[in-house]
Amino acid sequence: MNAQRRSPLVSSMAFLVYFFLYAPILVLVLYSFNASRTNILFEGFITSVGPLQMQGSTVVQSPCGPLHWFCELSKNREVMNATQNTLTIALTSTIASTIIGTMAALALQRYNFRFKSFSQGALYLPIVIPEIVMGIGILVLFSQVFGFINSAFGLVGNDRLSLGLGTVIVSHIAFSVPFVTLIVQARLHGFDKSYEEAAMDLGANELVTFWRVTLPMLLPGVLSGALLAFTLSLDDFIITFFTNGPGSTTLPIYVYGLLRRIITPQVNALSTVWILVIVVAVFLIQRLQQTED
Amino acid sequence: MLQQLRENKSLQGALLILPTMVFMAGLLIIPLALTLVISFGQRGPDGGVIFTFSLDNYIRLIGFQPGCLQPSCFDSLYLQILWRSLTLAFQTTVLVILLAYPLSYFIARAPRKRRTTLLFLVLVPLWTNFVIRVYAWMMILRTQGVINGVLGWFAGLLGLTFTPLEMLYTPGAVLVGMVYEFLPFMILPIYTSLEKIDPSLYEAAADLGANSLRTFLRVTLPLSLPGMVAGTILVFIPVMGMFVVSDLLGGRQVILVGNLIQRQFLDARDPTFGSAASLILMAMTLVVTYFYTRKFGFGEEIVTA
Amino acid sequence: MSELAVELRDVVKTFQTPEGTPVNAVDHVDLQIQNGEFFSMLGSSGCGKTTSLRMIAGFEWPTSGEVVIAGQPQGHKPPFQRPVNTVFQNYALFQHMTVFDNVAFGLQMAKRPGDEITRRVGEALEMVKLGGLDKRYPRQLSGGQQQRVALARALVNRPQVLLLDEPLGALDQKLRKEMQVELKLLQKEVGITFIFVTHDQEEALSMSDRIAVMSLGKVLQIGSPVEIYERPNCRFVADFIGETNFLEGQVRAVEAEKVVVFVPALDAELAGVGYQGFHNGQRVSLSVRPEKIHLTEQPPDGQKSFPVRVTQVSYIGSDTRVLVQAGKTTLKVAEQNKISTLDPDAYFQNGEQAFASLTPENTLVLPLDEVP
Numbered sequence: 008m009n010a011q012r013r014s015p016l017v018s019s020m021a022f023l024v025y026f027f028l029y030a031p032i033l034v035l036v037l038y039s040f041n042a043s044r045t046n047i048l049f050e051g052f053i054t055s056v057g058p059l060q061m062q063g064s065t066v067v068q069s070p071c072g073p074l075h076w077f078c079e080l081s082k083n084r085e086v087m088n089a090t091q092n093t094l095t096i097a098l099t100s101t102i103a104s105t106i107i108g109t110m111a112a113l114a115l116q117r118y119n120f121r122f123k124s125f126s127q128g129a130l131y132l133p134i135v136i137p138e139i140v141m142g143i144g145i146l147v148l149f150s151q152v153f154g155f156i157n158s159a160f161g162l163v164g165n166d167r168l169s170l171g172l173g174t175v176i177v178s179h180i181a182f183s184v185p186f187v188t189l190i191v192q193a194r195l196h197g198f199d200k201s202y203e204e205a206a207m208d209l210g211a212n213e214l215v216t217f218w219r220v221t222l223p224m225l226l227p228g229v230l231s232g233a234l235l236a237f238t239l240s241l242d243d244f245i246i247t248f249f250t251n252g253p254g255s256t257t258l259p260i261y262v263y264g265l266l267r268r269i270i271t272p273q274v275n276a277l278s279t280v281w282i283l284v285i286v287v288a289v290f291l292i293q294r295l296q297q298t299e300d
Numbered sequence: 301m302l303q304q305l306r307e308n309k310s311l312q313g314a315l316l317i318l319p320t321m322v323f324m325a326g327l328l329i330i331p332l333a334l335t336l337v338i339s340f341g342q343r344g345p346d347g348g349v350i351f352t353f354s355l356d357n358y359i360r361l362i363g364f365q366p367g368c369l370q371p372s373c374f375d376s377l378y379l380q381i382l383w384r385s386l387t388l389a390f391q392t393t394v395l396v397i398l399l400a401y402p403l404s405y406f407i408a409r410a411p412r413k414r415r416t417t418l419l420f421l422v423l424v425p426l427w428t429n430f431v432i433r434v435y436a437w438m439m440i441l442r443t444q445g446v447i448n449g450v451l452g453w454f455a456g457l458l459g460l461t462f463t464p465l466e467m468l469y470t471p472g473a474v475l476v477g478m479v480y481e482f483l484p485f486m487i488l489p490i491y492t493s494l495e496k497i498d499p500s501l502y503e504a505a506a507d508l509g510a511n512s513l514r515t516f517l518r519v520t521l522p523l524s525l526p527g528m529v530a531g532t533i534l535v536f537i538p539v540m541g542m543f544v545v546s547d548l549l550g551g552r553q554v555i556l557v558g559n560l561i562q563r564q565f566l567d568a569r570d571p572t573f574g575s576a577a578s579l580i581l582m583a584m585t586l587v588v589t590y591f592y593t594r595k596f597g598f599g600e601e602i603v604t605a
Numbered sequence: 606m607s608e609l610a611v612e613l614r615d616v617v618k619t620f621q622t623p624e625g626t627p628v629n630a631v632d633h634v635d636l637q638i639q640n641g642e643f644f645s646m647l648g649s650s651g652c653g654k655t656t657s658l659r660m661i662a663g664f665e666w667p668t669s670g671e672v673v674i675a676g677q678p679q680g681h682k683p684p685f686q687r688p689v690n691t692v693f694q695n696y697a698l699f700q701h702m703t704v705f706d707n708v709a710f711g712l713q714m715a716k717r718p719g720d721e722i723t724r725r726v727g728e729a730l731e732m733v734k735l736g737g738l739d740k741r742y743p744r745q746l747s748g749g750q751q752q753r754v755a756l757a758r759a760l761v762n763r764p765q766v767l768l769l770d771e772p773l774g775a776l777d778q779k780l781r782k783e784m785q786v787e788l789k790l791l792q793k794e795v796g797i798t799f800i801f802v803t804h805d806q807e808e809a810l811s812m813s814d815r816i817a818v819m820s821l822g823k824v825l826q827i828g829s830p831v832e833i834y835e836r837p838n839c840r841f842v843a844d845f846i847g848e849t850n851f852l853e854g855q856v857r858a859v860e861a862e863k864v865v866v867f868v869p870a871l872d873a874e875l876a877g878v879g880y881q882g883f884h885n886g887q888r889v890s891l892s893v894r895p896e897k898i899h900l901t902e903q904p905p906d907g908q909k910s911f912p913v914r915v916t917q918v919s920y921i922g923s924d925t926r927v928l929v930q931a932g933k934t935t936l937k938v939a940e941q942n943k944i945s946t947l948d949p950d951a952y953f954q955n956g957e958q959a960f961a962s963l964t965p966e967n968t969l970v971l972p973l974d975e976v977p
Contacts, residue, residue: 014512017402017405017406017409018406020402020403020406021402021403021405021406021407024399024400024402024403024483025403025421027399027480027483028421028422028425028480028483028484029425030440031433031436031437031439031440031480032424032425032428032433032436034436034439034440034446035432035435035436035439038439046439047442047444048444048449049449107319107320107323108320110316110317110319110320111316111317111319111320113316114312114313114314114316114317115317117313118309118310118312118313118314118316119309119310119313120310120311120313120314120317121310121314122314123313126317126320126321126324129321129324129325129328129329130320130324132324132328132329133324133328134533134537135533135537135585135586135589136537136541136582136585136586137537137538137540137541137542137558137581137582137585138538138541139541139542139543139558139561139562139578139581140332140335140541140578140579140581140582140585141327141328141331143331143335143561143565143574143575143578144327144328144331144332144334144335144578145327145331146565147331147334147335147338147571147575148327148330148331148334150571151334151349154348177323177327178327180323181323181324181326181327181328184320184323184324188320199695199697201693201694201695201697202697202699204662204664204684204691204693204697205691205693205697205698205699205758206699206710207663207664207683207684207685208662208663208664208684208685208689208690208691208759209685209690209710209711209714209758209759209762210685210710210711210714210715210762211685211710211714212683212685213306213683215714220699223701224700224701238426238427241427241429242427242429242430244430244431244544245541245542245543245544248562249565258429259429259430259431262429262431262432262435263431263544266431266435266438266548274432274435277432278428278429278432278435278436281428281429281432282424282428285424285427285428286424289420289423289424289427292420293416293417293420303681306681306683307681
């Protein structure tokens, strides 16, 4: 669409929606500087820098000044663990789901085999059922299977199979793969086979052709899929909620836990840091895109 | 042997899709089957499962008690929960479409260079953690939250007494939260389908005598349908299964199917009942989605073409 | 050492249409292509020429029959095991690689040492007159330049046979004609067998040593350009190559190669030459090329002629195309520019009477069937 007469009605509605999207985020960020520890009312910024001083539930002075809660955050072991877990899970599941999702897309787009329609349908399933149904199913599966193995082999204590990092990663791969497949399939849709034929004509066997010709040309689609898988994993709550165990807490789970207990501005500080990271990442990606063009 | 593989294209395809199928079978199909089996079971000690064949869970879900199928035993509690989830999902979807469309339209009409930035502006909230976004609304809607704070300040200026509004822990709060959560999921597909419209179609419409409104209703809107369809699938289905938003913003007042299922597995420790509820949820969602896609398709045109 | 570069032995390729019926894209084709010749496969879309080429390259395998390269049956060998290289219709240059990397690709696959690769790539690019452009990317080149890169990429590997799939299709007219000349020279210089697929008959005629005319999966005729043009073996080929007039008639007499045919539309007997056996009473079709018909104001001495009426005159520059009404039929005539610059009205006008004459050598007798 080209820029025709821009309706002021549409523009103002658009801005309102943008405002709606960002207002809560701004509130979040603002409260991460809240002097009040109970974080119910906004009581202003912490202005004086120095050893910690409180007045009731208000922080009057802090070694980090207005950034008090960020400092508290950096000392928070649980947050660091949760962050590490979140990233580990996201990276592992992204790499795995991208690889097998791309393979699946190639299979569906270029080959005919028995159970092809069944496979395509099975891949749509995670998209059309609510996450909680999948989460419950996996929980039920693992509890029954682990329970059985534990009692059959007499495993106790630390040897017992239980929910943890492994179960979360495996679940994340399961829900990411359909999305990766869908995206790569779309990219394969108009893919001209003559490039691969040219490579084979020049002496490259199937593997070399894939590595040096097909994959580089497919890369934008594969990267989009990987990015989506990463996002889905990073942000996932419901499935992680049902498949995680002690020691595999992710950030969303951690925040949820906090919200049901004590809410200090530390949560806001965590949110602000997260938002900042995202904004910086987006900025960098934009820069990268611009240099590519 | 390699030559055999080379000749058998069908085998190549099957091998490529094998890892994916292992995951789908193991983590989707088998779990669902297991859920089905368990839903016919009975609650065992310590929240375990006794594998039998019993319709008790389903009887309870439709409102009766096992062993008492008369109207006097009827309690519509669970049916209400199901209905509430359904209506909330519909309301959310409609509101999201109404809010997303102008924004998508705006971005689609913006100069090409600006569009990436505008899109990223939409994506930033999406990439901000989901739980955090709900928390933000808690802060805004609660009794001593932002809205009440601002309103109270205004009232003070005008010299009026102000009773803070009870916004949190109401169905309205949950709806607002849901809409906020899923808005970006509708903006992107609608934008994609609007962007694909060939500009010469607008010229053709104008040439044939259509003004802006007419062009929008007869050309733009129908052509952006795939986007709305895809967006609906991305909104309706997750909302049906949501429990976090209703938990944090609705408290005890608003219980959806998701909350019910979650509680069965955690607090009440009755995985059999939870499984039954989970399957009913899935069935409801699939039925609605089936009729919906029969009429409107999947909106996959926005991905291909 | 086989004399034949490529052989197709009773090759059949069957495809399933979307409706489910099988169709033979290549229908029992036999071809023998000599070493060092410029061989073209000519026909309109769907005739099977591209499918045949792809079976030689190895992108498709025959449903039945054998593809033989340099005496070796290829069976189900994949493309990278065959001693042939292909120039694709859309060039298929690797967009993410430089020109150098594109051309070097085949040599890298053959694991040649680095300095040899550099040298040979340089030579190949010089040969196609693209020296110095090795660092560019395909998208930075014009269509003609991309085409040459595709050529260099294939030739640098010194294949026994070069397969070209309508490589000039995307070029504009002038560039096309230039490339036709260049390709022909290149082939003579390099000396390898070229198998060229095209739907453009002028292209095939100007470049080839021999042409195979194909239609609906079958080879209709194989011959040199002169043979194909002057002695088509059926109506389809006569019509497909160049332009011609068809006159139907019945054989009255056969003497050696000279055949006398009665043409009802002209109500006259014409003598022509026929190279396939004909017998009295057989229904035949006479093929006369427009440029073999001469128009005169008076009947010429010693030549068979008949009266015609001019209905349309088109001045094309070097040619003048005339439509004449002869008896019950219309004939196309093409004469080299007869319109004198000194006297623009010297030639026939619409409605004028003239006499058309032809010689038996230029009147070809063909069977009535469209294809053999």
